[in-house]
Amino acid sequence: MAGWSNWSGRSRSERATVRFARSVDDVAAIVAEATGQGRCVRVAGAGHSHFPLVPTDDVILDVSGITGLIDVDTSDGIDRATARVYGGTTIAALGRPLHDAGVALANQGDIDRQTIAGATATGTHGTGWSLGSLSTAVRGLTIVDATGQLIRCSPDDRSELWRAARLGLGAFGVVVELELAVVPAFRLAESSITTTYDELRPEIDRLVRSHRHAEFFWSPRSDLAFVKTIDVTDEPARYPLGDEGSRVAWNYEVLPNHRPRLHTEMEFAVPYESSLDCLDEIRELLTTEFTDVRMPIEYRTVAADDVWLSPAYERSTATISVHRLIEFDDRPYFDACERVFRRYGGRPHWGKMHSFTGDDLAAAHPRWDAWWAQRDTVDPTGTFLNDALRAWRT
Ligand SMILES: Cc1cc2nc3c(=O)[nH]c(=O)nc-3n(C[C@H](O)[C@H](O)[C@H](O)COP(=O)(O)OP(=O)(O)OC[C@H]3O[C@@H](n4cnc5c(N)ncnc54)[C@H](O)[C@@H]3O)c2cc1C
Structure with a gap:
């Protein structure tokens, strides 16, 4: 079958051969055949990445039949x-x-x-x-x-x-x-408030450090922030679950949300300490230059880790996400935001839009070369590299 598209429809491969694997043996045979033919294989998950990680004109392998x-x-x-x-x-x-x-x-x-x-x-x-x-x-x-x-x-x-x-x-x-x-x-209880950004800003650090989960969405046209905090609870689960921001139930029932509006997204991970200054600059863009953008900005935090290409590699991180509905051209807005994120040492989310080159990525990720060296040990001929990944190779 030919043709593949991601969730939003903005990332496509019209010419790809899509193969649906039903077992590990099936995967092995499909990959070996493609390698023998000198064709690239990209694996598709649920297609929820905005960045064109999956597209190739060769083989897209769908493994949604191998689950559980x-x-x-x-x-x-x-x-x-x-x-x-x-x-x-x-x-x-x-x-x-x-x-x-x-x-x-x-x-x-x-x-x-x-x-x-x-x-x-x-x-x-x-x-x-x-x-x-x-x-x-x-x-x-x-x-x-x-x-x-x-x-x-x-x-x-x-x-x-x-x-x-x-x-x-x-x-x-x-x-x-x-x-x-x-x-x-574990069970979780969600709380939420809607407040102005000026009221929220001095409270953010306290909220982040005192709750298991804290995040907010700031809406540029109303200047209001929807703030969610979530903590472990002994309270019994309450059904029906209720709206986002008010649920009390098991972890897997409270944490996921419904996000049906098709959009593209850019997200950068910035050092936690300077994240609110960075956010202030993004807000400034929305109030002065991009006054037609209605979708909110999302602010979250992630603990420092040791995963080589992680945007949170060895630093406490806040992530700032900006969104644009698919019917609009996102480039001018995203380009302006990216200029701000770069000044704060931002590292792009791998599944979301950015314009980092291989040199930019190498500068942002201390283990970039080591990552490629390990990759090459298992795929020396580059079967699993599409044009986007090849272009990053430094
Ligand atoms: C509405 C929406 C909400 C989102 N919310 C969040 C969020 O809260 N937090 C966040 O961090 N991100 C979020 N994302 C981004 C999303 O989580 C990532 O882009 C994620 O990688 C998508 O997973 P997927 O299964 O759709 O994989 P795909 O987008 O299909 O693929 C992503 C990458 O994984 C590779 N891959 C997939 N399956 C395999 C496999 N079996 N073996 C090897 N490689 C594989 C692909 O080759 C590709 O490189 C969101 C995206 C959308 C559209």
């Missing part, structure tokens, strides 16, 4: 439990089976439609002062390499490969299985 929770290992205690899952499993489909096994993901993003392999491949994150991205939960990976062989990596087995491939951009091969750190299942 394999098992949960609590042999080292429930606090050190791990779960083995198939790469094509959506985060939505993981919530209930993990819960039934008494465990949960420690955190997750705004929505749960992404596949777990796709989400970890770009460093997808939620919000939380002490909480890392989904990539930080990866304890092991099983990857089909360019020859169709299965490779496993973990902290104890090809550890350098594991360090790099936890956030792999689909460039190491097809992640068919992941081992994830999980935590005992």
Whole structure:
């Protein structure tokens, strides 16, 4: 079948051959065949990346047929439990089976439609002062390499490969299985207020540090911020769940939201300490130059981590996201925002729009060269590189 499109329809491959794999053996055969023909293979998850990571004119491999929770290992205690899952499993489909096994993901993003392999491949994150991205939960990976062989990596087995491939951009091969750190299942209670930005600004640091999760959406046309905080609770779950900002239920029921309006998005990770100054400059753009933009800015925090290409690599991070509905040209607005983010040492979200070159990315990511060196060990001929990734190679 030819043709592929992402969630928003803005990232497309009209000429790609789309292959739907139904088993790991099927993946191995498809990849080996493509490599033999000198064709590129890009894996598609749920297509929720705005940046054209997936498009190629060669083969797009859809692994949504290889899904499910394999098992949960609590042999080292429930606090050190791990779960083995198939790469094509959506985060939505993981919530209930993990819960039934008494465990949960420690955190997750705004929505749960992404596949777990796709989400970890770009460093997808939620919000939380002490909480890392989904990539930080990866304890092991099983990857089909360019020859169709299965490779496993973990902290104890090809550890350098594991360090790099936890956030792999689909460039190491097809992640068919992941081992994830999980935590005992927990309930969350959400609170929310709507306030002016001037009232909110002096409170942000306190909110961020005193709640398990804190975030806000600032709307440029009203100058109001919708502020959400979420904490662990012993209260019983309340059904029906209620609106965003008022839910009390299990983690996987409270954290994901409904985001139906098709848009494109740019997000940069900036050092936490200077993030509000950066946000002030973005707000200034919206009140002086881009007065037609209605979509809000989202502000979240992510803990520092050691994942090589993570936007939060070795620094406490705030992420600032700007959005534009797909019917508008996002370039002038995003270009202006990116100039501000660059001045604050911002690192782009891998799944969202940016115009960083390979040199820019190398300057932003201290382990850039090491990441490429590890990648090349499993795909020396470049089967898993499309034009976008090749262009970044420095
Ligand atoms: C409405 C919306 C809300 C979002 N909310 C958030 C959020 O809260 N936080 C956040 O950080 N991001 C968010 N994102 C971005 C999104 O989480 C990332 O772009 C994520 O990577 C998408 O996952 P996916 O399964 O759709 O993967 P895709 O977009 O299909 O692919 C992403 C990358 O993963 C690779 N990949 C996919 N599957 C595999 C596999 N099995 N093996 C190897 N590589 C693979 C692809 O090749 C590609 O490089 C959001 C996006 C949208 C559209």
